[in-house]
Amino acid sequence: MSKSVLELTPVEAVACCSPVTSEPLSAEAADRIVPLVKAIADPVRLRLVSLVASHADGEACVCDLNDAFDLSQPTISHHLKLLHESGILDREKRGVWVYYRVNAGALRDLAALLGGVTA
Amino acid sequence: MSKSVLELTPVEAVACCSPVTSEPLSAEAADRIVPLVKAIADPVRLRLVSLVASHADGEACVCDLNDAFDLSQPTISHHLKLLHESGILDREKRGVWVYYRVNAGALRDLAALLGGVTA
DNA sequence: TGTCTATGTTGACATCCGTCGATGTCTGGT
DNA sequence: ACCAGACATCGACGGATGTCAACATAGACA
Numbered sequence: 001m002s003k004s005v006l007e008l009t010p011v012e013a014v015a016c017c018s019p020v021t022s023e024p025l026s027a028e029a030a031d032r033i034v035p036l037v038k039a040i041a042d043p044v045r046l047r048l049v050s051l052v053a054s055h056a057d058g059e060a061c062v063c064d065l066n067d068a069f070d071l072s073q074p075t076i077s078h079h080l081k082l083l084h085e086s087g088i089l090d091r092e093k094r095g096v097w098v099y100y101r102v103n104a105g106a107l108r109d110l111a112a113l114l115g116g117v118t119a
Numbered sequence: 120m121s122k123s124v125l126e127l128t129p130v131e132a133v134a135c136c137s138p139v140t141s142e143p144l145s146a147e148a149a150d151r152i153v154p155l156v157k158a159i160a161d162p163v164r165l166r167l168v169s170l171v172a173s174h175a176d177g178e179a180c181v182c183d184l185n186d187a188f189d190l191s192q193p194t195i196s197h198h199l200k201l202l203h204e205s206g207i208l209d210r211e212k213r214g215v216w217v218y219y220r221v222n223a224g225a226l227r228d229l230a231a232l233l234g235g236v237t238a
Numbered sequence: 239t240g241t242c243t244a245t246g247t248t249g250a251c252a253t254c255c256g257t258c259g260a261t262g263t264c265t266g267g268t
Numbered sequence: 269a270c271c272a273g274a275c276a277t278c279g280a281c282g283g284a285t286g287t288c289a290a291c292a293t294a295g296a297c298a
Contacts, residue, residue, distance in 0.1 A: 020226070024187075025169035030162035040233075041160035042286080043149035050144035062245060068143075075287055077246055096244050096295050107139070111234030114159075114226050161256080181275060194257055196276055215265050215274050 020113055036110055039086035044069065045079045049088060049107075052100050059092075059101040139232055155229055158205035163188065164198045168207060168226075171219050178211075178220040 025033075040046050051068055052060045066076050080100060083089040088107065089100045144152075159165050170187055171179045185195050199219060202208040207226065208219045 020165065020169045020172060023169070023173045025166045027162065027166065030165045030169075034160060034162045034165060037156060037160040037165070041153060041156040043146065043153045044286085046139065046149045046153060046156070047144050047146065050139045050142070050149075053139060054142045066245095071286095072288055073245075074247080074289080078286080081246080093245095093295095098245065107233050111230040115230030115234070163256085185275095190256095191258055192275075193259080193277080197256080200276080212264095212275095217275065 033113065036086050036088070036106065039083055039088055042079070044071065044076075045083055048076075048079055048083060048100075049102060052089060053102045059099045061097040061099050063097065065100070152232065155205050155207070155225065158202055158207055161198070163190065163195075164202055167195075167198055167202060168221060171208060172221045178218045180216040180218050182216065184219070 040049060047068070048065060051065060052058075055064070062073075062076065062080065065080070066073050069076060080089065084091050084100070086106075088103055090103055092099045092101070159168060166187070167184060170184060171177075174183070181192075181195065181199065184199070185192050188195060199208065203210050203219070205225075207222055209222055211218045211220070
């Protein structure tokens, strides 16, 4: 059973659409794609994604991430929540720690959408 | 003579950097990249880019763009200014009309930065 | 059970940002 | 010279967003 368009996550919305440069984007499509772009349109969140992606084993726990910024722990938690909800970061709780890992497909689809052409 | 890092436009900043997923992004690099991402992190601006890119001859005048939205002319002008200043859209005035065209390199570099790997 | 540590949630605040109406600045035509 | 149309700028308003301190929750271990 396929999902209604309105139920699509931002990641699914990006994956389903034509490149931005090939045909005009509908208002609805834009509204579904933008949350994913907004998610990385912040210096802290962009660095978080980069930190997680380049971390050993492709995952990092919150404690590691907190130390990388001069920001309060709730603020980092807030940004991680946004990244998780938009589908860019996956969460896994192991014991007391929570590990985040990037959803490579999300970034790849977004890149494809912007680049217009992809392999 | 090469430019100081602080003089780099967002587009140049994106073009010079490693993919987000290969190594941690410095705070400075993030601050230089984010303006470009922010520029397309709005449904109206994303559609504007898409409209211009997919328009005949790869360019569109403001009059065409205004008609595509239920927004005031100053609002569209404001968004176009942002897209132009961030380096995503190029401007050319011909007579009474102003034509915008996408800077394909900017989108391609941004896509490469996000995708991590590119051809 | 109780306490310590890791992480998320809430509420408040300041700032940023999208939007508009009014106005300014060009350019071309009469 | 004047007017009309295309586009930009300005000032203001309301809503969205990043940040923090305080508090809540949940797991590990004694």
